[in-house]
Amino acid sequence: MIGGPAGSTVASQLANSPKHPKVLLLEAGGLNSDHDLRVDGQRWLTFQNKNMNWGYKTAPQEHCNNREIDYSRGLGMGGSSAINFGVYSVGAQDDYEEWARVVGDDAYRWKNIQSRYKALETFHGDLPAGIDSKYASPRPENHGSSGPLHVGFASEWEQDLPPLLDVFEQAGFPLNPDHNSGNPLGMSVLINSSYKGVRSTAADFLKPQPENLKIITNAPVQRLVLDGKKAVGVESNGQKYYASKEIVMCAGSLEGPRILMHSGIGPAKQLEQFNIPVTLDVPAIGQGLRDHTFVPLVNTRVENSTYRRNFYGDEKAMATALDQWRKDGSGPWSKFACELGIGWFKLQNLTASDEFKALPEDEQRYLMQETVPHYEILTHFPIHWFIPGFAQEALNYSCLLVFLFNAQTRGEVILQSSDPSVPLKFDPKFLAHPFDRRAAIESLRDAFRIAKYDAYTKDNVLELAGPKSDSDEDLLEYWRQNISSSWHMTGTIKMGKKGDTDAAVDSDFRFIGIEGLRVADMSVVPVLANCHVQAVAYVTGATCAEKLIKEYSLDHLSAMI
Incomplete structure (x- = not known):
């Protein structure tokens, strides 16, 4: 094990x-026993600890401008749960119905899987004071109350999160009160694998x-x-x-x-x-x-629209916040980048495409199931920790991540030495399949419904990351040059x-x-x-x-x- x-x-x-x-x-x-490794707001940094990461890279990706892409895997107790970004999402009930169909075993049907999820978790569904329940109102019957894994919502949210969710709703992205109900479609507030400022891991x-x-x-x-x-x-x-x-x-x-x-x-x-x-x-x-991948859309924002620069731009403030967190798990390190917006959506342009129609019938049928999304958007990702030389004056920013789901490419891991200490060659073959390229284009184009929506753009100052235009060529080239792995390696x-x-x-x-x-x-x-x-x-x-x-x-x- x-x-x-x-x-x-x-x-x-x-x-x-x-x-x-x-x-x-x-x-x-x-x-991995140091309690400081559990700081909720620093979950985005733990993977940089070389003692906790296998440190893998992909082989040069032919369809992504021959880039070698980070392929982090957790090392030590907790495994990848000790270095991941704390997103606790279970997917679509139709994912599990498909699993049961593929292997011919009802143990994988949603009703059976959901009962195991409920046994695994202790769900904390309380919202911060003053937050409207329209943003999150999970039903108790969809969650557990006595499992070893503590999951739920952050106890304090950044000021611009609820208004941004409102903008999503205005732009035609409906709100979903619980993305872990078995139907993830819609814009939700993220359920985290953390509680009271402390991240949970498999340990x-x-x-x-x-x-x-x-x-x-x-x-x-x-x-x-x-x-x-x-x-x-x-x-x-x-x-x-x-x-x-x-x-x-x-x-x-x-x-x-x-x-x-x-x-x-x-x-x-x-x-x-x-x-x-x-x-x-x-x-x-x-x-x-198989894997999921993503690209960012980043814009600096007007003064006072966020307080990120006040915190991330002040080393003393971050050190003081860490002292506070060590006392009781509260403070800015249990607030900033601890509660995110997350949503899953379907793409009519994708299912109407020639690339979709060329897929095997079973795959088409699966992708058309009621609860199966075609892409994801995630907000409030702390992108400044991932871009070398990110300017301090740009710390007031908004970052949207756009995720590519249901990629049809099947990559491989290949032996490259008789020495068992030498890693295999990892070749996920990102964007190699025509459907994947079409899905990448259509997901990014659909995300423009929010990224270019007036109520969102009115607070933008400068675009830091985004495609040159919404043409197929420019959207695809943006993916090729900026694609990252979600570290969701599956199926080998x-x-x-x-x-x-x-x-x-x-x-x-x-x-x-x-x-x-x-x-x-x-x-x-x-x-x-x-x-x-x-x-x-x-x-x-x-x-x-x-x-x-x-x-x-x-x-x-x-x-x-």
Whole structure:
């Protein structure tokens, strides 16, 4: 296992099941135990900590001006939940209906997935004083109240957030009172993986640590230990750890294929190229890589429209705020960039396009489902931390991020060394598919309905980032030059039905062809859900744990994992 959202959930739920089996969790990185790493308003900076990030880049992207793009992955307890941006969104109920259809298992239908989401979370739905409930009014039946993951709304919002949501509504983007109801369509207030100024991570699932759960950190797994075609253990730092029942690998879409390939499991041609003995030829390993991407629209704003420059432009103010946060989790570090606007929308121009009509019928049908969006807009992103040399006088700004969803490109991760410490080559092939290019153009063009709306532009002073025009050519070139990964890597050890040529695991997470091995993380998820996928990773782990607990009768019979 790895101590990210999926792995921590599997480990916690197995260890805390009624029969308390022995569970070993191996984590490649450290404990990430410094409380200062949990500052809510600094969630945007944690990924820059080299001790908490694998530090990956993509291969040069042919359709993005040959740029190498940041491909950050979390390292240490909490995994990527320790370095992500705290967006807690579950996607569309039709995402899960499609997952269930693809793998032929009702365990993935929305009603079953939602029950697991509710068990995972403790939802805090209180709004700041004076905030109208039209911006957020979640229904209790859609949320949990006793789970280990604390999620909800920031206790204080920046002054320009409610007025901006009003402008969205005026521009024809309807408000959605709860983006985690199963229908994300509309403009919402972000549900965060944080509470009272403190961000939540997957490490919270392991506190208090059960006596029957052993955690070993700084233990990267190099390969599986195999007895024929049975996985009996794992090798880390020259030491072997053996399992009495099963191994559950939760290493993610980039690391999981590496471990398998160096164990002789994967595309035979790649393994033979680096003289790795082939135990099982599985061409699907490393294929099917999917991701979400985004570009920013940034404008400086008139004086007093925001107070960001007063805070971000004053080192003393930020230091004082950190002292306040350390006392009780309050203050500016629990306000600035802690509550965002977020919305998901459909694109009629996209579904009317030739590129859409050229898609397979199943994909067209899925994209036309009632709750499936075609793109996302996010507001109040602190872009100044991501642009080198951002001028202090420009800190009063507005940033909108436009996200590309449902990309049809399937990238790959490829073996490039016989040394298991060498990362694979990561090639997501952004914008390689004609539909993706059309979706990028139409999403950015639709976002202009707000970005060029009079009630929004009246407060603009200077455009810092945006396309030259709304022509197809200029919109696409803006994507090519400014595209970033959302770090939602999915699908490289894909789940499917037995007999599916692109499937490597079955719907019970069993690796097909290797006994004693399951894979439970975003690498197996066959549908890239329309959300920021940390929540999907959690529920994937919970689903695997549920199946293991039932299979081994851990809820009522003695068993050991």
